Amino acid sequence: MPQLNFIQEGAGPLIVLSHALGCDLSMWDSVAALLRERHTVLRYDARGHGKSEHVPGPYSMDALADDAAELIGRHGKGPANFVGLSMGGMTAQSLAARYPALVQRIVIANSAACYDDAARVGWDARIATVRAQGMSAVSEGAMQRWFTPRFRADERGAACVAMRRAQLERCDPASYVASCVAVRNIDYRQSNPRIACPTLVIAGKWDEATPPAWSESIAQSIPGARLRTIEASHLSAIEQPAEFAVLVAEFIETS
Numbered sequence: 726m727p728q729l730n731f732i733q734e735g736a737g738p739l740i741v742l743s744h745a746l747g748c749d750l751s752m753w754d755s756v757a758a759l760l761r762e763r764h765t766v767l768r769y770d771a772r773g774h775g776k777s778e779h780v781p782g783p784y785s786m787d788a789l790a791d792d793a794a795e796l797i798g799r800h801g802k803g804p805a806n807f808v809g810l811s812m813g814g815m816t817a818q819s820l821a822a823r824y825p826a827l828v829q830r831i832v833i834a835n836s837a838a839c840y841d842d843a844a845r846v847g848w849d850a851r852i853a854t855v856r857a858q859g860m861s862a863v864s865e866g867a868m869q870r871w872f873t874p875r876f877r878a879d880e881r882g883a884a885c886v887a888m889r890r891a892q893l894e895r896c897d898p899a900s901y902v903a904s905c906v907a908v909r910n911i912d913y914r915q916s917n918p919r920i921a922c923p924t925l926v927i928a929g930k931w932d933e934a935t936p937p938a939w940s941e942s943i944a945q946s947i948p949g950a951r952l953r954t955i956e957a958s959h960l961s962a963i964e965q966p967a968e969f970a971v972l973v974a975e976f977i978e979t980s
Contacts, residue, residue: 726795730776731769733800735761738829738977741797741805742768743813745835745960746904747867747893749775752810755966760974767805769796771812773900782903786812786911790819797827806977808832810962811935812904815911818943821924822916830980831920832973834927835959837935838913838943848909852902860894860901867893870934871960885963917946923980924950927961927972934959951976 732750740760744752750768757766770777772784772792793816797805807828809817814836821831840848854862868877868886876882924947928940937954944952953972957964 726792727772727778727780729769729772729778729792729796731767731796731800732757733765733767735763735765737764739765739767739801739803739805740973740977741793741801741807742766743793743807743809743816744768744771744774745811745813745871746908747774747896747901748889748960749892751775751892752889752960752963756962756970756973759967759970763974764806764977767796767801769793771816771904773897773904779897779900782899782906784903784907786815786819786907787823789816789907790823793820794824794827801827804829806830806832806973808834808973809836810834811836811959812908815908815913818911818913818917818920821920821922822913825921828922830923830925830977832925832927832976833940833943834969835929835932835935835940835961836943837911837939838917838946839911840909845909848905852905852909855898855902855905860896860898864890864893871958872964873931873958876958876964882964889960889963913943914946917943918948920947923976925972925976925980926950926952927969928952928954929957929959929961929964930954931956931958932961951980
């Protein structure tokens, strides 16, 4: 297992936060600050991201879920409320299906359960671009997918976007490509119906990377799952952190 960088703060029921592709645990700064008042919040850098170990690829999403399971088992001290966004939401789906004893509840935000052939061609094109030209060649497109035009134009939002762009461009290209392969190859259509824990699915109303219809499909595939929508694009936890944190806290405390 790779060595994962993590931060654990607060006291109370355990919440684990899993970030999006090309981000790191700092993606959760605002949400974690709100949740740690009444919960233990453990957020981590996925393999190949941030300060976690960069291991050779290719990666699989099951391997990323294995990493999360190891982290929860070693540092979480009990079943976790696992919150994942985008790639983190894919990790949540694999984790809940394969390690049911380690999760009490899951939140799947701005994510997907599978990709069709056309979408996989798009992933292949992104992989080829990064291999040939580096991370800066895909950073502008990522910002357009991650945030609404209104957020990008706002003074606070623009500063946040600049920080996220710089962080993405610092990503190791080989690790990013390995993670893209893991994301491209997901298919949870058979395993999601086996997820037995309470599940909340969060969609971004303006999310073009993982459209709301994809979140609806995930919610329909998991027995008893709830669906909520946030006025945001793909990185809803950054664009609307207070609303995101409220949805998570209410779900954990009432389900």
